[in-house]
Amino acid sequence: xxxxxxxxxxxxxxxxxxxxxxxxxxxxxxxxxxxxxxxxxxxxxxxxxxxxxxxxxxxxxxxxxxxxxxxxxxxxxxxxxxxxxxxxxxxxxxxxxxxxxxxxxxxxxxxxxxxxxxxxxxxxxxxxxxx
Amino acid sequence: xxxxxxxxxxxxxxxxxxxxxxxxxxxxxxxxxxxxxxxxxxxxxxxxxxxxxxxxxxxxxxxxxxxxxxxxxxxxxxxxxxxxxxxxxxxxxxxxxxxxxxxxxxxxxxxxxxxxxxxxxxxxxxxxxxxxxxxxxxxxxxxxxxxxxxxxxxxxxxxxxxxxxxxxxxxxxxxxxxxxxxxxxxxxxxxxxxxxxxxxxxxxxxxxxxxxxxxxxxxxxxxxxxxxxxxxxxxxxxxxxxxxxxxxxxxxxxxxxxxxxxxxxxxxxxxxxxxxxxxxxxxxxxxxxxxxxxxxxxxxxxxxxxxxxxxxxxxxxxxxxxxxxxxxxxxxxxxxxxxxxxxxxxxxxxxxxxxxxxxxxxxxxxxxxxxxxxxxxxxxxxxxxxxxxxxxxxxxxxxxxxxxxxxxxxxxxxxxxxxxxxxxxxxxxxxxxxxxxxxxxxxxxxxxxxxxxxxxxxxxxxxxxxxxxxxxxxxxxxxxxxxxxxxxxxxxxxxxxxxxxxxxxxxxxxxxxxxxxxxxxxxxxxxxxxxxxxxxxxxxxxxxxxxxxxxxxxxxxxxxxxxxxxxxxxxxxxxxxx
Numbered sequence: 001x002x003x004x005x006x007x008x009x010x011x012x013x014x015x016x017x018x019x020x021x022x023x024x025x026x027x028x029x030x031x032x033x034x035x036x037x038x039x040x041x042x043x044x045x046x047x048x049x050x051x052x053x054x055x056x057x058x059x060x061x062x063x064x065x066x067x068x069x070x071x072x073x074x075x076x077x078x079x080x081x082x083x084x085x086x087x088x089x090x091x092x093x094x095x096x097x098x099x100x101x102x103x104x105x106x107x108x109x110x111x112x113x114x115x116x117x118x119x120x121x122x123x124x125x126x127x128x129x130x131x
Numbered sequence: 132x133x134x135x136x137x138x139x140x141x142x143x144x145x146x147x148x149x150x151x152x153x154x155x156x157x158x159x160x161x162x163x164x165x166x167x168x169x170x171x172x173x174x175x176x177x178x179x180x181x182x183x184x185x186x187x188x189x190x191x192x193x194x195x196x197x198x199x200x201x202x203x204x205x206x207x208x209x210x211x212x213x214x215x216x217x218x219x220x221x222x223x224x225x226x227x228x229x230x231x232x233x234x235x236x237x238x239x240x241x242x243x244x245x246x247x248x249x250x251x252x253x254x255x256x257x258x259x260x261x262x263x264x265x266x267x268x269x270x271x272x273x274x275x276x277x278x279x280x281x282x283x284x285x286x287x288x289x290x291x292x293x294x295x296x297x298x299x300x301x302x303x304x305x306x307x308x309x310x311x312x313x314x315x316x317x318x319x320x321x322x323x324x325x326x327x328x329x330x331x332x333x334x335x336x337x338x339x340x341x342x343x344x345x346x347x348x349x350x351x352x353x354x355x356x357x358x359x360x361x362x363x364x365x366x367x368x369x370x371x372x373x374x375x376x377x378x379x380x381x382x383x384x385x386x387x388x389x390x391x392x393x394x395x396x397x398x399x400x401x402x403x404x405x406x407x408x409x410x411x412x413x414x415x416x417x418x419x420x421x422x423x424x425x426x427x428x429x430x431x432x433x434x435x436x437x438x439x440x441x442x443x444x445x446x447x448x449x450x451x452x453x454x455x456x457x458x459x460x461x462x463x464x465x466x467x468x469x470x471x472x473x474x475x476x477x478x479x480x481x482x483x484x485x486x487x488x489x490x491x492x493x494x495x496x497x498x499x500x501x502x503x504x505x506x507x508x509x510x511x512x513x514x515x516x517x518x519x520x521x522x523x524x525x526x527x528x529x530x531x532x533x534x535x536x537x538x539x540x541x542x543x544x545x546x547x548x549x550x551x552x553x554x555x556x557x558x559x560x561x562x563x564x565x566x567x568x569x570x571x572x573x574x575x576x577x578x579x580x581x582x583x584x585x586x587x588x589x590x591x592x593x594x595x596x597x598x599x600x601x602x603x604x605x606x607x608x609x610x611x612x613x614x615x616x617x618x619x620x621x622x623x624x625x626x627x628x629x630x631x632x633x634x635x636x637x638x639x640x641x642x643x644x645x646x647x648x649x650x651x652x653x654x655x656x657x658x659x660x661x662x663x664x665x666x667x668x669x670x671x672x673x674x675x676x677x678x679x680x681x682x683x684x685x686x687x688x689x690x691x692x693x694x695x696x697x698x699x700x701x702x703x704x705x706x707x708x709x
Contacts, residue, residue, distance in 0.1 A: 028142045035149045046333050053332030064193040068255045071192050078186075079357040095691045098616065098703045103696070111700055116617045 145523040158418020167323045169330070170337075174278060175315025178344030180292060182304060182353040183388070183566065187283060189292055189306075189398075191508045194279040195260050196273055197230060197251040201241045204271025211267045222269055226251070230260040241271075248265045253279065282398040288356050290392045291349070291511065291564065302401050305347060305408060307566075308512045312568055312576065315344035322409045343571040350386035350488040350566050350579075355379055358688045359389035363661070363670070366681035367393055370671050372644075372663035376412040377681070378547045379689055382655035385551055385560030387509070388545075388689075405491060412664075415513040421627025422674070423645050424536030431475055431497035440471035440599050444481040454527040456483045457535055471599045475608045477624060479535050488625035492532060495522035501549040502559060502589035503541055509562045509582075510616035517541045521680045536625060547586075547660045550593035550647050553597060553621075554655035556590035558583055596651045597621040604648065613646055613679035615687050621655075622648030622682070624674035629664075640668030646678040650686055651698040661684050 075081065079093075086093050103111045177191040201339040204223075210216045211452040227237040230252045241248045251272065254260070263269050280295050293304020301307040304609045316340035323334035363377045379389040392412040396404040410416060432438045446468050448456055457479040473481035486494055492559055498504065504519030518540035520529070544562055552559035566575040588596070600621035604613040609624045625645035628637035645662040649655045661682045699702055 024139055024142055027148060031146045031149050049333035056332075065257050067190075068194075068257070071187075071190050071281055072255070074187050074190075075281070078284045079354060079664055080287065082282065084546070094687050101691070103700060103703075106632065 132693075136352065162232075165352055167325070167331075169324050170319065170321045170503070173318035173320060173339075175277065175317050175339045175341035177280065177295075177299070177342040178313040178346045180313075180347045180572075182356075183348070183350050184352060184354075185348070186353050188288060188349075188353065190283065190443065191278045192255060194253050194255045194277050196275045197226075197255050197263065198250050198275070199226075199237075199240055199249045200247045200271045200273060201249070202271070204241055205244075207270035207589065209267065209270045210273050217268070219271075222271070223250070225268055226263060226272055229256075229262045232253055245530045248273070252372065253277065255279075262578050280399075284353065284357075284690065286395045286397050287353065287360060287389075288351065289395045289398050291351065291390055292398055293512075294396075294398040296401060297597055303513075304511065305349075308510060309347055309565075309568070312347065314342040315571070316342040316413055318342075345571065345576055346569045348566045350381070350388065350564050351390065352388055352692075352693060353485070355389040355689055356391065358686055358692070359391040359392070360395070362685040362688070363391045363393055366661070366663060366677065366684075369538060369680075370663055370677040371645075371665070371667070371669045372677070373405075373666035374412065374664040374686065375662060375681075376416075376543050376692055377661045378413055378543055378659070379685075379686060380547050380551055380562065380658045382649060382658050383560070383586075384555035385548065385562045386566075387562060387564040388599045388657065388693075390564065392679075411511065413510060413543045414507075414511050415515050415542070416516045417517050418643055419539065419627045419630065420477075420536040420541050421625035421643065421646065422536055422621050423546060423625035423647050424473060424478045424539065424541075426484045426532065426553065426596065426600065426623045426647075427498060427501050428482055428489070428494065428501075428534035429470055429599065430553060430588050430592060431494060432470070432485055432495075433595055433599075434592040435489070435493065438470050440595060441469045443467045443469055444473065444484050446478065446480050448480055450484070453484055453487050453529055455532055455539065456480050471602075474599050474623065475602045477603075477609045483531045484534050487531050487697050489534070491522040491525050491530045491533075495525070497587060498533075498539070500559075500585050501552060502545050502584065503539065503549065504559070506576055507542075507544050507548050507562045508546055510565045514540055514544070515542050519547055532603065536627060543660055543662060546647060547658055549587075550649060550658045550660070553586055553593050553600075554649040554658050555591040555593070557588040559585055559587060583669050597649060597655070600649070608675075609673075610646055610675040610679040610682075612675060613648060613682050615650065615690070615705040617699050618654035618686075618690060618695075619698055620648045620650050620652050620686075622646055622653035624679060625662075626673045626675075640672075641665055642672040644672055644674040644676075644678045648665060648672050648682055648684040648686065650690065653698055656695040657686070657689060657695065659689070 076085075083093055105111050143634065176323050178185050180189040181187050204219050208216045209222060212525055220238065223238050223241050223683075224234060226232070227234040232252060237251070242250075243249065260274070263272050264274060278299070278314070282289075282292065289304075291304055293306035295303055295306050301310040301313075306313065318339045319337060320335065320339075321337035323331045325331055359377045359379060363375050366372070367375045375393050377391045378387060380387055392410070392411050394408045396408040433440070435632070444467065446465050450456065452628040461577045468476070468478055470479070470481065471484060473485070481639065481689075498519055498556050504517055506514050506516055525533065532536045532538040548559060548562050551562070561584050563579050565577075567575055571574050598621075600623055601619055603622050603624065604615075604620040610622060613622055614618055623646070624642075625647070627643045627645070629641040629643060630636070631638045631641070642665050643662055645660065649658050659682055661678045663677050663681070665672050
């Protein structure tokens with residue numbers, strides 16, 4: 001009887017310890033796995049963020065380049081610049097003379113004398129500046 | 132047993148440590164990195180200004196500003212892989228050629244070790260930036276990102292656009308008046324940087340983008356403005372004037388299509404501009420208008436049916452019924468002259484008498500309803516009120532002189548606005564040069580709605596008045612040089628004597644010559660004012676000889692550009708051509 005009691009006590013203690021060790025070990029493994037998973041996820045996230053950052057910087061730089069180039073062209077297209085550019089090629093920019101304009105009446109037909117041959121011939125004037 | 136407990140404790144500690152690491156990495160990753168934190172304001176892009184055709188006039192452009200640090204240039208080793216280190220002179224050569232600078236001057240700067248922040252250049256050249264930013268090629272050059280205000284047409288429209296200084300503070304024109312719209316809302320960045328001071332983009336905590344300023348769209352047309360400024364400058368040169376101004380206004384809604392004032396200035400160099408150049412004479416200059424004011428007197432009297440265009444006045448100057456009439460001996464051969472002819476010949480005596488008879492109170496009230504003595508409300512800073520004293524304070528001299536444009540002072544925009552009322556069948560509209568203001572996302576913040584400012588005269592009187600004014604620009608009028616082939620012109624000349632500050636009376640031989648016209652007279656499209664300011668006696672100082680010529684040239688081009696139908700086509704088409 002005495003031996004039986006002793007054995008029961010030992011068996012009980014041993015079985016309880018085994019269960020506790022198993023629980024703590026599971027938690028630790030789980031935490032370790034979480035840390036590893038988190039580290040991997042974070043590394044991946046950082047890589048993507050860096051890629052996004054680089055692409056955003058490129059986009060911003062290209063946008064600024066576009067703005068600068070657009071402004072440069074707009075500056076070249078103003079009447080003063082065009083006039084100067086044409087003069088460099090021996091040309092002068094003028095508004096058309098009266099005889100170079102075809103005026104339409106309210107009936108959407110050219111007014112009298114608008115499409116005559118003489119008129120067309122006299123309007124054939126080239127604005128060329130001699131250098 | 133003890134061994135198990137120790138193991139458990141260690142594992143718990145490990146779990147706690149891992150846990151707190153996890154929590155910190157997600158909730159507050161920067162607790163340990165305060166030294167690497169930074170915060171920076173992001174400047175908002177300033178809004179642009181466009182003309183009526185949508186063409187940009189002013190824009191803010193990102194640029195790079197380069198400064199030289201001679202110490203860093205000498206100390207830092209720069210080399211490409213497999214090549215020997217680059218000497219400072221080679222670096223300076225690279226920098227100078229990229230930025231288009233003088234090599235010797237740049238080299239001299241690179242040896243001035245006392246100044247470690249020497250300005251090199253501002254540039255928009257991205258290729259130059261790529262070269263200088265390459266650390267294997269260049270060292271010792273600091274690059275900072277800036278915004279530069281670019282006035283794409285140089286001096287064109289300078290008085291309207293205004294300027295901003297180097298600190299990006301608005302100084303004049305629309306830049307000043309609409310600064311709160313043009314300036315956007317700055318953004319903010321908070322994040323971390325590495326040991327070299329470079330931002331770690333993946334560690335950015337706060338990133339608020341700036342909101343760009345609103346864009347302003349004007350009623351002015353850059354092509355018409357170019358023509359107005361060119362013709363004005365040519366006229367000033369041809370007739371020897373010191374200054375001048377020209378305004379083209381839409382006859383029906385008061386929109387300003389061109390506004391030129393000379394001398395002008397370069398908005399990019401506002402600091403070097405003189406006060407004389409800064410003055411926008413179209414809104415900020417008051418002067419006695421002279422005979423162009425006679426139109427107002429006659430229109431007022433016609434509107435009250437006080438006289439008719441054919442009512443006759445005697446042209447005797449020494450008439451005892453009138454107080455010291457302003458004299459002009461040019462038509463003493465005509466004993467009587469009609470009111471209409473008084474406008475055509477610009478008779479001081481007849482219009483002076485008419486104004487005297489009409490009465491000072493009525494004349495004053497009409498002048499007020501035509502807009503004189505009050506700001507027009509145009510969207511420009513520095514608009515002057517003019518001088519129009521209350522009629523109760525008029526003496527007899529003022530009474531006889533105000534009808535012919537003396538003893539009152541106006542601004543050019545007031546004068547054009549008054550003529551616009553005559554052109555628009557008596558309805559005066561508020562002069563304006565802003566069409567709309569558009570936000571950065573395309574939303575409309577403001578749109579100008581045509582605003583009537585009163586009806587000083589009836590439609591019938593306005594039409595009669597235009598008929599009366601037509602012969603002015605003909606062989607029998609004072610401004611035959613203002614006649615435009617194919618179009619009828621209703622206008623009036625003015626040759627106002629100038630008064631010098633601090634002196635009594637008028638200065639001898641100094642005049643402001645004007646011509647203000649409505650075209651076409653029967654179906655008005657535009658009102659054009661041209662004035663030349665003479666600071667010395669010149670042979671062609673009269674409005675009909677000088678300003679009328681500039682008016683004709685400018686208006687001819689404007690009518691073509693605006694495709695205004697001719698109301699006298701028979702003048703254009705040569706019969707032989709048919």
